[in-house]
Amino acid sequence: MGEKIRDLHPIQIGCCELMIELNEAYEKSRAGRLIHIQNPHFRFLISEQGFLDLAGTVLRAKSEMDYFKKKGAAKSFEEQSAHVEPGEDTRKAEEHFCRELEGQEIDYRLLERNDRLLTLIIHPQSVERYTVFRDENPGVKRCEHPYGELFQYRFLYQMRPFELLRYEDVYFEIYFRIPCMSLVPKTWIPLDKMIQQRVWESSCGAERAKEIDPIVRYIYRLCWCIFTKEGFAEHDAAYFDENRGLLERPELEECLEVVFFRYTPSLLAILRDGDYGSIIRSYYSFDQY
Amino acid sequence: MSNPAVVTLQNRHIENHAVWLDDNFGESIHIHIDDFRADLTNAELRQMCSDLCEAINALVDIPGFDCHRIDPVFLEMQLGGRLRHLTKVSLDEVAPKDMQVLWNGVEPLGQSMCVRALKGDTEEIDRTRDIYHEGQKDRERLDALLESVRENGYPYQGEYMILYGDDNIIMDGQHRAACLWELDPEKAVPVLRFYFDNYVTPAAIPKWKRNAAYQSVRKCGRALRSGIGLLTHPRKLYRQLKENKKKRAQRRADQREAAYLREHRAEHDEITQLFLQK
Numbered sequence: 001m002g003e004k005i006r007d008l009h010p011i012q013i014g015c016c017e018l019m020i021e022l023n024e025a026y027e028k029s030r031a032g033r034l035i036h037i038q039n040p041h042f043r044f045l046i047s048e049q050g051f052l053d054l055a056g057t058v059l060r061a062k063s064e065m066d067y068f069k070k071k072g073a074a075k076s077f078e079e080q081s082a083h084v085e086p087g088e089d090t091r092k093a094e095e096h097f098c099r100e101l102e103g104q105e106i107d108y109r110l111l112e113r114n115d116r117l118l119t120l121i122i123h124p125q126s127v128e129r130y131t132v133f134r135d136e137n138p139g140v141k142r143c144e145h146p147y148g149e150l151f152q153y154r155f156l157y158q159m160r161p162f163e164l165l166r167y168e169d170v171y172f173e174i175y176f177r178i179p180c181m182s183l184v185p186k187t188w189i190p191l192d193k194m195i196q197q198r199v200w201e202s203s204c205g206a207e208r209a210k211e212i213d214p215i216v217r218y219i220y221r222l223c224w225c226i227f228t229k230e231g232f233a234e235h236d237a238a239y240f241d242e243n244r245g246l247l248e249r250p251e252l253e254e255c256l257e258v259v260f261f262r263y264t265p266s267l268l269a270i271l272r273d274g275d276y277g278s279i280i281r282s283y284y285s286f287d288q289y
Numbered sequence: 290m291s292n293p294a295v296v297t298l299q300n301r302h303i304e305n306h307a308v309w310l311d312d313n314f315g316e317s318i319h320i321h322i323d324d325f326r327a328d329l330t331n332a333e334l335r336q337m338c339s340d341l342c343e344a345i346n347a348l349v350d351i352p353g354f355d356c357h358r359i360d361p362v363f364l365e366m367q368l369g370g371r372l373r374h375l376t377k378v379s380l381d382e383v384a385p386k387d388m389q390v391l392w393n394g395v396e397p398l399g400q401s402m403c404v405r406a407l408k409g410d411t412e413e414i415d416r417t418r419d420i421y422h423e424g425q426k427d428r429e430r431l432d433a434l435l436e437s438v439r440e441n442g443y444p445y446q447g448e449y450m451i452l453y454g455d456d457n458i459i460m461d462g463q464h465r466a467a468c469l470w471e472l473d474p475e476k477a478v479p480v481l482r483f484y485f486d487n488y489v490t491p492a493a494i495p496k497w498k499r500n501a502a503y504q505s506v507r508k509c510g511r512a513l514r515s516g517i518g519l520l521t522h523p524r525k526l527y528r529q530l531k532e533n534k535k536k537r538a539q540r541r542a543d544q545r546e547a548a549y550l551r552e553h554r555a556e557h558d559e560i561t562q563l564f565l566q567k
Contacts, residue, residue: 009344012336013320013327020344035348044322048348050304052372055341056365058320061298061310062338063361065331067422068296068312083566117563146561150549152542164560171563180293183314192291224567227293258291261315283294287331289315 002026002034011037018042020051072284077231077277084115093170094118098210104133109199109212111175111220121175121212123200127160130174134165141166145173147188154187162188178220180259181227192258195219198251215252218243223259225276226283232276240276247271262289292316305524345372353378353481358447362421363461368451368483377484380449382477385470389458394499395491398459399474403431403467431464438468449481456490 002024011018018039025032025047035051037044046054086094094113101108107123122130134140144150145164155161160176177190178199190196199216221239225232232240246252247268256264263286270279294314301308311319317328329337342356349356349372359368388398398404406414406428417427437445443465450462459466460483469478497503519526550557 006347008347009340011340011344012333014329014333020340022348046306047304048373049370050306052345052348052369053301053303053365054308054322055345056361056369057299057301057303057308058310058334058341059338059356059361060365062334064298064422065296065312065318065334067425068298071424112567114563114566117566143556143560144549144553146557146564150546152546171560182293183296189291189293191293223293229567259293261292261313263315283314286315289317289330 002032005033008035016042022048069285069287073281075230075280075284077229077280083233083235086113086115086118089168090116090118090170093168097167097170097172100137101130101133104129106130106133107200109210111178111212111217116169117171117173119173119175121178121199124176127176134163139167143171152186156182156187156189159188159190178216180220180223183227191219191223192255194258195255198255214243215246215249215255218246218252219255219259222256226280230280232279237274237276240271241274244272244274262286302528348372349375351375351378353380354483355447358449359451360448360461363451366420367460371483371485371488374485374487375483376486377482379482379484381452381480381482383452383457383480384475384477385466386474387457388452388466389456390463390466391458391460391491395458398463398466398470401463401467403464404470406431407435407467407471431467434464435468435471438465438472443469443478449479451481451483453483453485454488454490455482456492458491 005022005024008020008022011020016039018037021036021038023034023036025034033048035046035048037046037051090113094110097118098108098110101120106126106129108120108126110118110120112119134142143164143166145162147153147162148164149155149161153161159179162176162179163174165172165174177196179188180191181187182189195216198213202213218240221236225236229236253264253268256267260267260283263283266282266286267279270276270282292313292315296312296314298310298312298318299308300310306322309321311321313319317330318334320327320329339357345356346354354375356364385398389395390398390401390403392402402413402417405411411428414428414431415426419425419427421427421430450465451460452458453460462480469476519529
């Protein structure tokens with residue numbers, strides 16, 4: 001180890017105070033000088049050039065962060081397509097499909113209904129039976145999901161990729177865990193384990209299908225608007241207005257916290273006010289964490 | 290694990306260390322060096338950056354040099370590799386009409402891509418890669434800077450354009466210089482001159498070394514040296530092979546996607562339309 005030349009400047013990493021110190025290297029040459037970043041219990045050693053590169057990287061990272069937050073604060077949303085309520089054909093297809101699933105003892109929950117597009121989630125323990133049903137049922141045709149692996153979407157944390165089935169001219173989107181799009185481009189991650197478990201804890205049996213827990217649906221819709229669409233369309237605003245009562249339930253806040261962390265109180269305030277258009281800008285520019 | 294809002298701010302290899310920084314929205318900023326991780330709040334990161342700037346100032350120890358006033362992108366991409374050779378910093382005044390840029394060789398600022406873009410010729414600037422901020426087009430950056438220069442003047446927050454040695458070649462600040470040209474090319478503006486003990490002015494490079502044939506030979510030489518370097522550095526070789534494998538996988542994935550769309554375009558369009566109503 002070379003001789004100490006001088007202390008450069010103290011640096012704080014969280015609550016940990018360290019000193020950046022300039023030292024001679026093993027050979028007495030300017031090119032070989034070393035930097036110690038240390039305190040009495042810890043030392044990180046790097047060359048002088050390595051330190052300049054490291055410092056440059058951290059400084060640039062902060063600059064990227066500032067730019068991202070500024071860009072987020074200026075985001076705007078354009079509604080692409082009007083939502084259509086499910087028609088009679090969709091209702092019939094839903095009834096038949098769900099009856100077939102139940103007949104095969106495949107546990108599922110209905111997450112979302114759109115015209116000619118229904119979203120279901122299959123229980124992990126029913127996946128094998130579901131696979132047999134999908135492959136052997138002549139009425140079921142497998143299609144490529146637009147957010148699937150063929151279109152180069154990645155599924156992290158061993159998440160099984162989505163599937164898309166066509167049955168009686170209606171599309172059934174199949175999830176195996178409640179997903180959320182990541183800010184990393186073309187990447188899906190599963191929502192927190194607590195939310196995944198909640199899906200199977202209760203079942204609101206309706207006439208046609210087992211409905212998902214309303215809190216899980218709320219979280220899913222919120223994540224879809226924020227991370228996938230990056231905006232709230234009219235029908236989304238109507239849905240959130242209709243379900244404002246859920247905001248008073250402590251379980252909703254618990255679920256929001258595992259997705260939004262310290263942004264949760266601000267988010268709840270905005271949801272209560274109904275100012276959905278400001279959520280994206282406020283979330284991306286949030287820096288109180 | 291479950292935070293969907295994770296943005297990678299920087300990701301690079303420094304000596305033998307893998308270094309990357311993530312912004313986990315609502316949670317914390319993560320600084321990773323190999324298998325170590327530090328979690329910081331936004332405020333702690335800002336403080337850390339200020340401390341690093343002070344440390345760099347103390348390390349460089351040249352009057353007139355202030356890391357707080359240097360563009361971090363320029364510092365990380367260019368200046369950081371030269372700082373150990375910095376010998377002097379001085380303030381000077383130069384009119385935009387006398388400034389030059391290093392693009393396709395040395396050319397006057399008045400003929401540069403940025404000045405042409407401000408006059409309406411945006412063909413070249415639209416083709417440039419986004420290297421400043423992720424997802425920010427060069428033209429967008431130029432327009433934002435013009436607005437800022439008009440509103441706040443130059444220099445803003447003590448950040449000067451930087452020239453090396455006695456050359457009038459802009460090393461940092463080409464976009465600002467183009468904006469100043471747009472406003473008044475004759476008016477001299479303050480700039481910082483950085484002097485290095487190993488700087489060779491591009492003008493001193495003989496013409497024959499700047500021609501295409503010589504540059505091609507040099508390029509082949511660099512590629513050969515790089516290849517030999519990989520053979521003698523197993524870790525670099527491993528990373529390069531991994532990178533090559535990733536690129537091949539990407540090409541195959543692109544081909545599969547294109548093949549599917551050729552055969553099932555109508556069905557795919559129908560499905561996409563349905564998903565738009567979600």
